[in-house]
Amino acid sequence: MSNTHVREYVAHWAGVTGAERVEVVSAADDARLVQEALAAGELLPAGDGNYYSRSYFKDVARTEERTVVATSDEADKGVYNNWKPASEMKPKLIELMTGASAGKTMYVIPYLMSPKGSPLEKFAAGVELTDNINVVLQMIRMSRVGVEYINDLGDNFVKAVHVTGDLPNLGQGTPDDKRNFVTVADERTILHFGSSYGGNALLGKIAHGLRQGAYDGWKNGFLVEQFMLLGITDKETGAKYNICGGFPSASGKTNLAMTLAPDALGDRYYVEFYGDDIAWIWVDEDGVLRGFNPENGVFGVAKDTNEKTNPTAIDSIKPGVGAIFTNVAYNEKTQEVWWEGRGDKPTDLDGWLDWKGERIADRPAEEADAPWAHPNSRFTTTLANVPNVAKDFEDPAGVEIHGIIFGGRTRDREPLIRAINDVAEGVYDGLTLGAEATAATDGLEGVLRYDPMSMRPFMSYSEADYAQHWLDVIGAAKEKPVFAHVNWFQRGDDGRFLWPGYRENLRPLLWLMQYKNGEVKGVETPVGVIPAREELNLDGLDEQALADLDTILTIDKARWQQEMGFREKHLAQFDGLPEAIWEAHRRVAEALDKS
Numbered sequence: 001m002s003n004t005h006v007r008e009y010v011a012h013w014a015g016v017t018g019a020e021r022v023e024v025v026s027a028a029d030d031a032r033l034v035q036e037a038l039a040a041g042e043l044l045p046a047g048d049g050n051y052y053s054r055s056y057f058k059d060v061a062r063t064e065e066r067t068v069v070a071t072s073d074e075a076d077k078g079v080y081n082n083w084k085p086a087s088e089m090k091p092k093l094i095e096l097m098t099g100a101s102a103g104k105t106m107y108v109i110p111y112l113m114s115p116k117g118s119p120l121e122k123f124a125a126g127v128e129l130t131d132n133i134n135v136v137l138q139m140i141r142m143s144r145v146g147v148e149y150i151n152d153l154g155d156n157f158v159k160a161v162h163v164t165g166d167l168p169n170l171g172q173g174t175p176d177d178k179r180n181f182v183t184v185a186d187e188r189t190i191l192h193f194g195s196s197y198g199g200n201a202l203l204g205k206i207a208h209g210l211r212q213g214a215y216d217g218w219k220n221g222f223l224v225e226q227f228m229l230l231g232i233t234d235k236e237t238g239a240k241y242n243i244c245g246g247f248p249s250a251s252g253k254t255n256l257a258m259t260l261a262p263d264a265l266g267d268r269y270y271v272e273f274y275g276d277d278i279a280w281i282w283v284d285e286d287g288v289l290r291g292f293n294p295e296n297g298v299f300g301v302a303k304d305t306n307e308k309t310n311p312t313a314i315d316s317i318k319p320g321v322g323a324i325f326t327n328v329a330y331n332e333k334t335q336e337v338w339w340e341g342r343g344d345k346p347t348d349l350d351g352w353l354d355w356k357g358e359r360i361a362d363r364p365a366e367e368a369d370a371p372w373a374h375p376n377s378r379f380t381t382t383l384a385n386v387p388n389v390a391k392d393f394e395d396p397a398g399v400e401i402h403g404i405i406f407g408g409r410t411r412d413r414e415p416l417i418r419a420i421n422d423v424a425e426g427v428y429d430g431l432t433l434g435a436e437a438t439a440a441t442d443g444l445e446g447v448l449r450y451d452p453m454s455m456r457p458f459m460s461y462s463e464a465d466y467a468q469h470w471l472d473v474i475g476a477a478k479e480k481p482v483f484a485h486v487n488w489f490q491r492g493d494d495g496r497f498l499w500p501g502y503r504e505n506l507r508p509l510l511w512l513m514q515y516k517n518g519e520v521k522g523v524e525t526p527v528g529v530i531p532a533r534e535e536l537n538l539d540g541l542d543e544q545a546l547a548d549l550d551t552i553l554t555i556d557k558a559r560w561q562q563e564m565g566f567r568e569k570h571l572a573q574f575d576g577l578p579e580a581i582w583e584a585h586r587r588v589a590e591a592l593d594k595s
């Protein structure tokens with residue numbers, strides 16, 4: 001490794017953590033590292049060429065209240081970013097990490113969160129240090145890993161230090177919780193202590209790819225969002241539309257980007273996957289809004305993933321691709337994996353262990369109905385394994401963005417889709433995204449809350465500045481994207497989903513692109529333009545969905561008026577919110593009152 005800045009950084013933290021050995025890794029080391037992890041029992045075989053791992057049972061999701069953005073400028077304090085002074089957090093993390101990797105190997109993972117050669121590449125390089133081999137294997141699948149990405153960068157890389165800690169003795173969830181996940185954003189340094197799971201530990205993904213990236217983007221004129229990104233080609237006209245958008249964690253981004261296989265509605269459309277969790281978005285020198293997925297893999301929610309809901313995802317984790325399953329159920333005799341919604345529950349319990357590693361056959365009667373897999377259990381697979389990955393997914397120039405959508409789990413009020421033409425109203429809609437929290441955040445499943453642009457857990461600076469930054473970036477694009485709010489999760493009185501979702505979600509997206517092209521007019525409402533029933537492609541939709549359709553194409557005025565009051569309180573938390581956002585709010589409220 002020729003970069004002396006990296007060498008100094010590594011030596012410094014090897015000293016602090018007390019690691020016994022230092023090993024620099026590249027993607028090419030994967031096969032050897034897998035063998036070492038298998039030998040150490042950190043990984044178990046899951047059939048031919050796939051793997052299984054279990055994280056500590058109190059370490060199965062991100063923990064928002066333990067996650068902090070620290071800087072030296074109190075003006076960076078927002079409502080959601082848990083801001084703390086860097087001068088307070090850095091010594092605290094150094095203390096926690098001191099000696100905490102004694103006897104372990106410190107792996108050095110040079111990575112890039114962008115396609116090679118992109119105009120944002122200088123914000124995308126980092127070096128994660130970790131004492132956890134499973135984190136190394138996950139990072140190799142999720143990002144571009146190798147020394148070649150950082151050799152020539154001097155000091156221009158994110159320093160991302162991960163120390164697992166003694167998981168059974170960290171007091172998770174108690175007043176004496178030792179876990180601390182800190183992004184020192186103005187120093188481009190990430191210090192995470194006390195977890196080996198997902199976004200807490202794979203620091204390229206959430207901590208750098210979202211939190212640090214968003215902070216850098218604010219200072220340097222680009223957007224970094226928890227967005228999926230997909231492309232739809234109309235094979236008859238040759239036109240291609242790229243749509244990105246944010247739904248809160250575990251609310252359907254991966255499924256939307258992955259499941260829309262080409263044959264969804266006859267043979268006319270071709271749908272390509274670019275990204276399922278993060279998009280970096282900028283306006284290029286020609287004034288074109290563009291975006292790319294900085295990741296190189298998918299960390300997808302396992303629950304309800306099956307051949308019917310998402311055949312593309314199932315294909316991307318087929319035997320031999322090197323996928324890793326985390327916290328699903330595992331059969332120690334047959335090496336099979338299973339999760340709720342995977343298919344019929346195995347009836348022969350022999351060998352089956354639940355996500356905690358406990359034998360299903362030995363469960364006490366009162367636990368008989370407990371899920372076998374954790375609701376936030378996941379599969380990890382690399383983008384090259386995704387059958388509908390776009391041919392140009394590694395194009396450093398990214399793709400033009402034509403539409404931006406927001407959505408989430410909302411049981412009432414939100415129709416299937418409503419299109420928004422005005423940029424300020426689109427940004428306002430993102431800022432007032434309200435939905436049910438999911439198992440991706442520890443302890444909050446089902447809680448209704450606002451989650452601006454789906455970035456609430458990843459916000460790194462103040463919401464007012466964030467809103468202004470959105471207005472500035474999108475405002476600079478010559479051709480504005482169309483905005484829309486979507487909802488696949490409205491429920492009937494009996495609790496059933498009124499919309500079949502998954503692959504059928506292509507129908508409202510096609511309508512949106514036709515609307516943008518002026519091919520359909522839709523129905524104007526105070527909260528946006530919704531499809532006239534006959535404008536939607538309904539071919540082959542099942543009876544129940546056809547019967548429920550009118551409900552999800554309706555605006556409930558009273559419910560929306562009540563919502564406007566909630567929104568007012570929500571927005572009032574953000575000191576200095578741009579006037580354009582308040583104006584958009586008042587326009588919608590007045591239109592509702594007049595309707």
Ligand code: GTP
Nearest residue numbers: 249250251252253254255301303304440488501502
């Ligand atoms: P993160 O990776 O946590 O950011 O999540 P995500 O937004 O990518 O969510 P994902 O696509 O993994 O979906 C989460 C859960 O929602 C899974 O259990 C899916 O099966 C379910 N889901 C996704 N799309 C739909 C849909 O259209 N309808 C219904 N009913 N469920 C869906």
Ligand code: SPV
Nearest residue numbers: 062198199206249277440
């Ligand atoms: C999310 O929670 O939104 C994820 C998974 O994408 S994690 O990497 O754990 O944050």
Ligand code: MN
Nearest residue numbers: 226249250277
């Ligand atoms: Mn996510």
